[in-house]
Amino acid sequence: MRIALIADSFPPLRTSGAVQLRDLSREFVRQGHALTVLLPSCELTQPWALENLDGVRVLRLKAPRTRDIDYVRRTVGEFAMPFSMLRNLRKSPLTDERWDALVWYSPSIFHGPLVSALKKSSACRSYLIIRDIFPEWALDMGLMGRGLPYRFFAAVARYQYSVADVIGVQSPGNLRYFASWQKQPERQLQVLHNWLQPPEKIRCSIRIDQTPLAGRKVLVYAGNMGVAQGIDVLLDLAERLKLRPNVGLLFVGRGSESARLKVDAQSRQLDNVLFLDEIDPDEIPDLYAQCVAGLVALHPKHKSHNIPGKFLTYMQNGLPVLANINAGNDLAQLIKLERIGQVCESNHVEDLARLCVTLLQQIDGDVDLTNRCKRLFARDFAVKKTVEQIVSAL
Known part of the structure; x- marks a missing residue:
């Protein structure tokens, strides 16, 4: 299959999400699929940068900064991110690319508009990998109330869910949250456990x-x-x-x-x-x-x-x-x-x-x-x- 994987974490970042997505992309290739990873980058001076990592085609697209900044600027940056990525994708050599399937990783909850546009142009199915149910966990922890910010983030999340044909949650206990989403015809909900591939073993700098x-x-x-x-x-x-x-x-x-x-x-x-x-x-x-x-x-x-x-x-x-x-x-x-x-x-x-x-x-x-x-x-x-x-x- 020709698959596009959309995310906002990938090497050289060292977060657990970046490592997971690296391992996932390598395994897609190992199993014979043609994988393209689409990523936002605030560090680019040009609209796009195309590279090959371990047989994976990686297209980095210029987008606003969303890390190591205050929450307000991060929210604005993440909201603009999918639109910036789509605009710069259309300037790249992959503008006419068509995929057999789309896979995207949440967090972030803001990829919905990009996925929706690519899904329509490719007439393909989409799989949403959810690792955090946001903003629900922030509400649970008292980081936000049920006011305007919560309603805004909840609406963004609902739109993201509406674009997905399949949603994979990381634990059986999270299935209940998506019970109403699953009532729509042809939607599929499943447990998709977290994953890793065996790492390269090198001497640790920490002794x-x-x-x-x-x-x-x-x-x-x-x-x-x-x-x-x-x-x-x-x-x-x-x-x-x-x-x-x-x-x-x-x-x-x-x-x-x-x-x-x-x-x-x-x-x-x-x-x-x-x-x-x-x-x-x-x-x-x-x-x-x-x-x-x-x-x-x-x-x-x-x-x-x-x-x-x-x-x-x-x-x-x-x-x-x-x-x-x-x-x-x-x-x-x-x-x-x-x-x-x-x-x-x-x-x-x-x-x-x-x-x-x-x-x-x-x-x-x-x-x-x-x-x-x-x-x-x-x-x-x-x-x-x-x-x-x-x-x-x-």
């Missing part, structure tokens, strides 16, 4: 034995540090673990909350915590080989279900998890059922600290723990199955 955490059993958090993650409770955990000098917490990544969290850790004099910048995704296996467990955090006010990309990287590399997540999240049942770590749904640091001790004991005594993590990844989260599922639906 824990050369840091203040040397000699400790290290629990690692690798990924975005934003409001949605609710990472403060992990610093509370670190404070409780100060009485256990053989345990440390390592945070690797970036995000809107990372600077504040660093200052908080310093003010608490947490010598068992270390913050480091994000690394190349291919360094992750060697980083995890230096750690004993992975940390997952989701803000307790979430009501939707989320299986973060970092969880997949832990499973892929055989790291059990210590998770602090919203009550009722499908991820909690998965961790318990597969016996791949410990999960706290109360958001109470006392419970989290107790479960952390239990996990450390489990790591020492459960010889099959690492293999269970790897088997779960191979069964549910391999990118080969993801591409086969998308193509079958289209």
Whole structure:
């Protein structure tokens, strides 16, 4: 099939979404499909730039900036983004290109107008991959009320859903949200698990034995540090673990909350915590080989279900998890059922600290723990199955 994949994250970005989309695009090509990735870029001085990455045709289209700016400018930039991309696509060598199918990735929720235009010109079906149900999660967390901003974002999201023939959500618990959408004829709703392909294994630039955490059993958090993650409770955990000098917490990544969290850790004099910048995704296996467990955090006010990309990287590399997540999240049942770590749904640091001790004991005594993590990844989260599922639906 000739497929266009539309997104706003892709290498050289190092976010979990960029890594996922890189892996997805490589697998489309590996399975014999002709894939073109359409991306916005605020860094271009010309309307478009065409390149080839690992057999994937990548067309970057000039568009407004949407990252590392305030929320108002980001909203304006994202609203204008699909229109800018469409205008500059028509100036590119691919202006007359026609596709057999369109696939797009949300976030962002603003790709609808671009997808709609390309869907009409190509007379093809479309598949929406939803990883965040926005603005619902922001409403749940109290980041916005039901006023004008919420109604605006909800209308944008509804338009995006209306363009899709198939929607893939990341967890069974999210199916309920789209029950009314599915009532329209010929619409298909399915669970599309998150995915990863095996990374290249290169030596990690982080050497824990050369840091203040040397000699400790290290629990690692690798990924975005934003409001949605609710990472403060992990610093509370670190404070409780100060009485256990053989345990440390390592945070690797970036995000809107990372600077504040660093200052908080310093003010608490947490010598068992270390913050480091994000690394190349291919360094992750060697980083995890230096750690004993992975940390997952989701803000307790979430009501939707989320299986973060970092969880997949832990499973892929055989790291059990210590998770602090919203009550009722499908991820909690998965961790318990597969016996791949410990999960706290109360958001109470006392419970989290107790479960952390239990996990450390489990790591020492459960010889099959690492293999269970790897088997779960191979069964549910391999990118080969993801591409086969998308193509079958289209």
